[in-house]
Amino acid sequence: MAELLLDTNIRFWVVLPIVFITFFVGIIRHYVSLLLSSQKKVDLQKVSDGQVLMRSKLLRENGKYLPKRSFQMRKHYFNDEETGFFKTQNREPAMQNPMADPSMLTEMMKGNLTNILPMIVIGGWINWTFSGFVITKVPFPLTLRFKPMLQRGVELASLDASWVSSASWYFLNVFGLRSVYSLILGENNAADQTRLMQQQMAQPMAMAPDPAKAFKAEWETLEIVDHKWMLANVEDELIGNTPYPSDVYVKNKYQ
Amino acid sequence: MVLYGPVWSDWVRYDVRDKLRKWREDKVRNSTETAELGEYLLANYRRKLGDEVWPLFEQVSIASLDCGKLSLARLCIHAVREQFPQSSRSKRLHGMLEEAEGDFESAKETYEEILKGDPANGLVMKRLVAIHKGKNDIPSAIKELNKYIASFMSDSEAWMELAELYIQEQDYSKAAFCFEELILYNPHHHLYHQRYAEILYTQGGIDNLEIARKYFAQAVKLNSNNIRALYGMLLCAYHIASSSKSTAKKKTENTKYASWAKVQLDYKYKQSEPKDEEVLGEMFDRLAITSGN
Numbered sequence: 001m002a003e004l005l006l007d008t009n010i011r012f013w014v015v016l017p018i019v020f021i022t023f024f025v026g027i028i029r030h031y032v033s034l035l036l037s038s039q040k041k042v043d044l045q046k047v048s049d050g051q052v053l054m055r056s057k058l059l060r061e062n063g064k065y066l067p068k069r070s071f072q073m074r075k076h077y078f079n080d081e082e083t084g085f086f087k088t089q090n091r092e093p094a095m096q097n098p099m100a101d102p103s104m105l106t107e108m109m110k111g112n113l114t115n116i117l118p119m120i121v122i123g124g125w126i127n128w129t130f131s132g133f134v135i136t137k138v139p140f141p142l143t144l145r146f147k148p149m150l151q152r153g154v155e156l157a158s159l160d161a162s163w164v165s166s167a168s169w170y171f172l173n174v175f176g177l178r179s180v181y182s183l184i185l186g187e188n189n190a191a192d193q194t195r196l197m198q199q200q201m202a203q204p205m206a207m208a209p210d211p212a213k214a215f216k217a218e219w220e221t222l223e224i225v226d227h228k229w230m231l232a233n234v235e236d237e238l239i240g241n242t243p244y245p246s247d248v249y250v251k252n253k254y255q
Numbered sequence: 256m257v258l259y260g261p262v263w264s265d266w267v268r269y270d271v272r273d274k275l276r277k278w279r280e281d282k283v284r285n286s287t288e289t290a291e292l293g294e295y296l297l298a299n300y301r302r303k304l305g306d307e308v309w310p311l312f313e314q315v316s317i318a319s320l321d322c323g324k325l326s327l328a329r330l331c332i333h334a335v336r337e338q339f340p341q342s343s344r345s346k347r348l349h350g351m352l353e354e355a356e357g358d359f360e361s362a363k364e365t366y367e368e369i370l371k372g373d374p375a376n377g378l379v380m381k382r383l384v385a386i387h388k389g390k391n392d393i394p395s396a397i398k399e400l401n402k403y404i405a406s407f408m409s410d411s412e413a414w415m416e417l418a419e420l421y422i423q424e425q426d427y428s429k430a431a432f433c434f435e436e437l438i439l440y441n442p443h444h445h446l447y448h449q450r451y452a453e454i455l456y457t458q459g460g461i462d463n464l465e466i467a468r469k470y471f472a473q474a475v476k477l478n479s480n481n482i483r484a485l486y487g488m489l490l491c492a493y494h495i496a497s498s499s500k501s502t503a504k505k506k507t508e509n510t511k512y513a514s515w516a517k518v519q520l521d522y523k524y525k526q527s528e529p530k531d532e533e534v535l536g537e538m539f540d541r542l543a544i545t546s547g548n
Contacts, residue, residue, distance in 0.1 A: 042373070042375040043375065044374045044375040044406060047375050047406070047407070048405075048406040048407065048408070051406070051407050051408045051409040051410075052408055054408070054409040055408040055409050055439075058409075058439045058440055059439060062438070062439045062440075062442040063439070065438055065439070065442045065473075066435050066438060066439065067435075067466055070432070070435045230473075231469045231470065231472075231473055232469075234469055234472045234473050234476060235468070235469065235472045235488075235512050237476070238472050238475060238476050238515075239511070239512065239515045
């Protein structure tokens, strides 16, 4: 475990500048994306579909408070073989392929441009500028596999993998300053790259087959729901065996 | 005039501004106060409010339309339209002003223009319904609202409005349907159960009365201070018990429920207004309800 003594100049002229650079680039990215962002067009069909699904879900959950006939009426409206809503509404599967859909393509390009590109560019520049020395030591031990990744430019076979170079400090900052951004720019800011990456991973699942598949799934769940009326014995419950302590005045049990 | 620091008028200004901001965020609709305070603020401190002046304009314009202060509304809306000519929000305000002035035709045109550009704008669709209501044309208001609900099924306020319109038209079965939707969305709200039961009671018929009694009982179960539901339960049970078509078993059951409800009401009235007991007693005698049977 070699203990290195680093030049204090490194602290002032490398560590802190990288923090500032990352921070300001993030702020700039946020405002640039605000300028470039286009107004999202709300599709009435999509909104309406979402609401229908919500209504069906509520029917499933709270249907037991309705009289049997009303529940059956609504279930029939949704699920009937010939005329039910979930059966007759055929939704076209929305464009999944981003190459074919022009508006989604520009959206993706803009997203890439404002986020990934600066990260790569600045990462490369920092790597080039601050090369040839280690910056800091991470507090936990790392295996040797991490050495080529974290120690660019420092070709020392015997150096601990915990000593990292400037590029890894830059990436550490990118992820670490997320909470600072949310403090300063408020939630949902565009400087938050990790959220964007999560979105990009989650998108293929959330989009296209949504209407048709969701309808089918909802049809199945609604089909199996049985109506057990909650109110069947409510008066007896009220009168007989539920004495609310202070409110209900029960003189004596009814014979 | 601010000389060396905050002066009394400044504190008043901050106070007023904060109050209006809080009302805006909580969507409170104290129209008369909002209009007065907003007028004061906008007349004297317009420049010092900065960017906050625009939502404030919107808030004050809606409040002044509520109070009928059309001149103030015209001022605010004109200012907003000059600043944001393309915005659907400012166009909607302009449409509301036209409605308030009574010019329903041009208001309708304004709204339809907005919808052409933005077909999913629920607020504007609701304004179209309001136009029909303003003209007192309830059937077309119902038709328009049905169109809105077909797209936005989970909007419980819309269902509530539709129920009110149906009740006005005395179409009780459809109003009952709307209230069933409301119960679906808020199954533990005692007032929805109570009103649903009232609609069923109004429709009449032994089956409806039985269901109504159950819903009144549920309302009492959810909120034991709901006197109206207790009365409802009493009357339903009494009517079923005294109807010629009920079996003996039903009669005994219902007299049991009715007398229980009477006992509850007695107790509640005793708790609050002891001197009303006589009146209550007379009323019950007239209904010929006796306790236990």
